[in-house]
Amino acid sequence: MDRSSLLEPFHTHAADALVAFDFDGTLAPIVEDPDAASPMAGAVSALERLAARVGEVAVVSGRPLDFLERWFPEPSAVTLVGLYGLESRRQGDRADHPSAGVWREVVSDLAERARRHGPDGMDVEPKGLSITLHYRRRPDVEPSVRDWAERAAGATGLSVRSAKMSVELHPPIDEDKGTVLHRLAGFHTGPVLFAGDDVGDVPAFDALGGLAAAGRPVLAIVVDGPEVPSTLRRRADLLVDGPAEVADIVLSLAG
Numbered sequence: 587m588d589r590s591s592l593l594e595p596f597h598t599h600a601a602d603a604l605v606a607f608d609f610d611g612t613l614a615p616i617v618e619d620p621d622a623a624s625p626m627a628g629a630v631s632a633l634e635r636l637a638a639r640v641g642e643v644a645v646v647s648g649r650p651l652d653f654l655e656r657w658f659p660e661p662s663a664v665t666l667v668g669l670y671g672l673e674s675r676r677q678g679d680r681a682d683h684p685s686a687g688v689w690r691e692v693v694s695d696l697a698e699r700a701r702r703h704g705p706d707g708m709d710v711e712p713k714g715l716s717i718t719l720h721y722r723r724r725p726d727v728e729p730s731v732r733d734w735a736e737r738a739a740g741a742t743g744l745s746v747r748s749a750k751m752s753v754e755l756h757p758p759i760d761e762d763k764g765t766v767l768h769r770l771a772g773f774h775t776g777p778v779l780f781a782g783d784d785v786g787d788v789p790a791f792d793a794l795g796g797l798a799a800a801g802r803p804v805l806a807i808v809v810d811g812p813e814v815p816s817t818l819r820r821r822a823d824l825l826v827d828g829p830a831e832v833a834d835i836v837l838s839l840a841g
């Protein structure tokens with residue numbers, strides 16, 4: 587099916603639709619310095635316009651909520667979900683996941699240890715309730731970063747997740763982009779769209795599969811790139827070239 591036919595349900599059933607996007611690699615091009623990532627020009631205002639048209643627009647990311655709010659400061663109609671569901675802002679209400687708060691101190695201690703004693707070439711990004719260990723700058727240190735993360739997880743009770751050119755340590759809470767998407771979908775009755783580009787998005791694509799099996803119209807958009815795993819590409823109803831094409835889709839949905 588072509589792009590406009592795939593997007594059609596989001597025009598005809600706009601008021602009941604949920605439209606959700608990953609941030610990095612989907613709305614924002616991947617850049618060397620994670621702090622410098624920024625959405626494609628025009629994407630933020632188009633998402634705000636789209637939020638006025640559809641049931642809900644959400645950005646669901648592994649980034650902390652604070653980071654996402656740089657682009658969507660209040661007042662904003664866009665739902666923000668940070669740290670894979672550990673933090674969110676919906677209809678102006680900010681909330682932590684109820685079991686997450688106790689892990690802030692564990693995570694901050696570990697960030698300090700990672701900076702002092704982690705492998706050379708590993709970049710440490712503390713995110714409040716979770717921590718990301720990057721090897722993007724030095725892909726050769728991936729094995730030692732993974733090994734360090736596994737040992738840290740064993741010592742702290744945090745759990746390890748793979749992400750793009752990085753490893754993340756999270757509180758052991760059963761929350762990911764899939765549970766987030768399921769919950770948000772429950773607030774609406776119409777079609778559900780999710781766009782993402784990396785392994786952290788797999789649970790969201792699984793959730794779309796579950797919704798589709800239950801008879802819900804869904805659209806899985808995979809943003810292609812050199813680092814996109816083939817397992818993810820196979821999930822795509824629509825494979826797009828990069829964040830520029832995602833922005834173009836947002837613009838066309840926003841009308």
Ligand SMILES: [Mg+2]
Pocket residue numbers: 608609610611612782783784
């Ligand atoms: Mg991404």
